Amino acid sequence: MAGVRDGLSKKAYVRAGELARAAGVSTDTLRHYERKGVLGAPRRSANGYREYPPEALARVLLVRRALAFGFTLEELARVLRTRERGGAPCREVRALAAGKLEEVESRLRELRVLRGELRAILGEWDERLAGTAGGGRAGLLESLTESRVSSGRHGNVRAPLRRGRKRNGRRGTDDEKD
Amino acid sequence: MAGVRDGLSKKAYVRAGELARAAGVSTDTLRHYERKGVLGAPRRSANGYREYPPEALARVLLVRRALAFGFTLEELARVLRTRERGGAPCREVRALAAGKLEEVESRLRELRVLRGELRAILGEWDERLAGTAGGGRAGLLESLTESRVSSGRHGNVRAPLRRGRKRNGRRGTDDEKD
DNA sequence: CTTGACCCCGGAACCGGTTCGGAACTTTAT
């Protein structure tokens, strides 16, 4: 375990591996966070190893938590940087979080609709399959196209919630009238 | 509506652009579908242009619909290919859809939790901000780390519902005891 | 001295669906 424990203070500088373990991430991830500006480059020991101060752990955990809340590393970097310079990005953070909440709610609506459609279609299929033993062949897929539901692209299910980029929009029949 | 004007039959072969417009996708997407094996390479005209048969539209719409239901192009390709060869992938399709439903429900649970946490944190922040006018500075972010909730990575919000890869896992402190 | 556990680094791969960049071609207007 090689706990640094140098007799001095309770907690001293730790190396990448230890911090990573403590935070539940990989050292690769730590490097990535540093590169993205959410962690801050730690000092280096004589041999070039990173030596993180005890506070780093809290920072990493904070980042993890914020990520779980839907923040992106980029947003986080911006906010943290502002704060590091004495700024008070509180309102911005609040706004950001509010945006996340909206996204989540929107997504919830979409998924609820999707769930309903899935249940309906499954029910229908089971009914049909009951009558078509063995090598079915009843066009299950086909019935998708007919499903009476809105068909309003509820967002590609897995759509990263951060949907919609179309910076230039070349062709693609913009049928987005929402 | 620029219908095919070759006088022959009611509907004749159409080119990429027309099919794309009709299906509400881009020609790029059509190409992609072809490459992924869900569309099937159409014949080519003398100049190398794709010429899709009328049925292609239904196919594309089917794909769109299936995508909206959470199927991936890869799954779709597999199924469609099977079918194309006389197979009856019905049970498989049903199983797939059932899987989607489970994913959606799981995701719904996660998002509901997340929504709750977001609301809570927002409420808390607003309270705090009310008392800290102007240049706030109350550590909003910090309170994230303390939020009493499970903290059980509800899935990175935007996590594509198709979470989790870790083929080899080098380091990374596998703390996934979910 | 070898083994093995850590550490360093830049850059590519991954996922999945879509879009971009830009060359090449066809049709329409001048």
Add this chain to the structure above:
DNA sequence: ATAAAGTTCCGAACCGGTTCCGGGGTCAAG
């Protein structure tokens, strides 16, 4: 004829967070 639109073609880029690759150090134990 020729420029200006409009289409089509294709491979490669994109998103975002993480992991992988792979070649090179550092250090303590055996």
